[in-house]
Amino acid sequence: MTPTRLLALSTLAMAVACAPSDAEHKVAGAEAMPGAEVAPSAETALVEAAERPDAGAEDCLLMVWSNQNRRDIEFDRANDLVQGGAISCATGTSASRFDAALDALREAARAGDRTRVMEQVGLPLLFIDRKGNRVELTTEEEVEAVYDQIFQPELLRMLERIDLAEMTVVPEKGGFFELGALWLVVEKNGGRPRLVTVNQQALGEAAEAARRKSKNRQGELVPVG
Numbered sequence: 001m002t003p004t005r006l007l008a009l010s011t012l013a014m015a016v017a018c019a020p021s022d023a024e025h026k027v028a029g030a031e032a033m034p035g036a037e038v039a040p041s042a043e044t045a046l047v048e049a050a051e052r053p054d055a056g057a058e059d060c061l062l063m064v065w066s067n068q069n070r071r072d073i074e075f076d077r078a079n080d081l082v083q084g085g086a087i088s089c090a091t092g093t094s095a096s097r098f099d100a101a102l103d104a105l106r107e108a109a110r111a112g113d114r115t116r117v118m119e120q121v122g123l124p125l126l127f128i129d130r131k132g133n134r135v136e137l138t139t140e141e142e143v144e145a146v147y148d149q150i151f152q153p154e155l156l157r158m159l160e161r162i163d164l165a166e167m168t169v170v171p172e173k174g175g176f177f178e179l180g181a182l183w184l185v186v187e188k189n190g191g192r193p194r195l196v197t198v199n200q201q202a203l204g205e206a207a208e209a210a211r212r213k214s215k216n217r218q219g220e221l222v223p224v225g
Contacts, residue, residue: 042182057080061094082165085169091185092186093186096165097193106159117159118143121194122136128202158177162182174186176197183195
């Protein structure tokens with residue numbers, strides 16, 4: 001590691017350490033308490049670090065954490081890399097935020113809880129049916145009106161087993177599952193992802209691909225001994 005990069009990372013670590021704690025913030029829109037004025041300089045340093053040509057995943061994590069009052073640093077570092085790259089660099093938030101959203105979707109699907117599923121939906125919600133017809137739903141009322149059409153049993157079964165390790169990320173677009181059957185994106189840096197695309201056509205294609213893979217494996221020789 002070059003002396004310049006080492007110095008930059010040391011500066012970043014000090015910036016995060018100096019950032020105000022949760023208790024030093026008031027409700028959004030209210031005047032910040034003493035100490036909060038440190039945050040802008042820390043955030044600026046983190047943003048500049050993440051935008052450097054040699055920026056890496058750790059720099060992205062530092063920038064993400066600068067926008068979070070609560071951080072699960074150990075989990076985020078251990079689970080940042082998935083298919084497509086680093087969650088923090090591609091989506092602007094942390095692995096722990098994605099994991100919390102996925103856990104909420106799993107539990108809601110298992111319980112058949114319509115209200116809790118809706119809490120994880122972002123607007124507008126893009127819905128693509130099995131025939132490829134697309135509709136953008138811009139209000140909760142519109143989503144509610146076709147909820148049963150969107151969240152069919154096959155999709156709910158998928159949500160029950162959804163796992164962070166199976167996510168693929170696309171820079172500046174979000175994370176997806178099952179060939180794009182589900183897309184989650186972040187509304188603000190460091191925030192919690194929301195479900196913004198349900199693609200039943202892609203879900204059908206993913207299921208068919210899984211069936212073909214399973215069928216091909218049936219003809220494989222099983223090692224003995």
